[in-house]
Amino acid sequence: TRVLGDVVFENVDFGYTEGKIVLHDVALYAKPGQKIAFVGSTGAGKTTITNLINRFYPIMDGKIRYDGININKIHKSDLRQSLGIVLQDTHLFTGTVAENIRYGKLDATDEEVIKAAKLANADGFIQHLPEGYNSILTGDGGSLSQGQRQLLAIARAAIANPPVLILDEATSSIDTRTEAIVQQGMDRLMEGRTVFVIAHRLSTVKNSDVIMVLEQGRIIEKGSHNDLIMQKGKYYQLYTG
Ligand code: GTP
Ligand code: MG
Secondary structure, three states: OOOOOOEEEEEEEEOOEOOEOOEEEEEEEEOOOOEEEEEOOOOOOHHHHHHHHOOOOOOOEEEEEEOOEEHHHOOHHHHHHHEEEEOOOOOOOOEEHHHHHHOOOOOOOHHHHHHHHHHOOOHHHHHHOOOHHHOEEOOOOOOOOHHHHHHHHHHHHHHHOOOEEEEEOOOOOOOHHHHHHHHHHHHHHHOOOEEEEEOOOHHHHHHOOEEEEEEOOEEEEEEOHHHHHHHOOHHHHHHHO
16 A cells, blocks of 8 residues: 655654654644645754654654654555655665666666656766767766756655655755756756655755744754744744854
């Protein structure tokens, strides 16, 4: 059974180690197709929340539900199939470009690989590689630019067609033209999915349905960009620099 992408946190407390609570009383409601952005300074707990959405760790108190079902009751393989992840630095392995994309869905056909690459805006640069989709990537994709690696990561996530997506946006700068290409691929990937994004780009934050501002493991503000600007709180401070 695939989840639809309704994700709820109720009063979640969590710590990596006994006696040190890292998330305090976190509440979160994501409806299918919504974009939720996490912002906040380093160590605030952004990555930790996404770790819990993935069920990488058990929570100490509270509830996490997918479509109303307790996350602990969902079969591991169902959870894995429901979640796509695009991290700042995607791991590419030694193998062909097609194999690296197919990693997101091992039984994908060549047509599916190409379709995912097109959605991700990766098809263009792949066509220009000496062997196209059969070009071998070595040493963690070292022969590709950072932007190209990101496009492959988007293709890899797209091919699995997950209802829920976790994105950790890259902080490092790529040139504006590449960024526009990556952004367009990312926008297409996000379309119709519930997306949790650790947001660094202002464009992403502004366009999210809900922005959650974290500070020392607590959600101190949440709302749309306009709501939070009007509140003139922490988000307003971050935004106006
Ligand atoms: P940045 O990625 O730096 O922007 O921070 P973040 O908001 O993602 O913070 P994160 O969720 O990684 O960390 C929240 C708190 O949990 C911090 O106090 C970290 O030191 C702590 N923490 C994060 N990961 C681990 C871990 O694997 N083990 C332990 N023991 N603590 C961790
Ligand atoms: Mg982090």
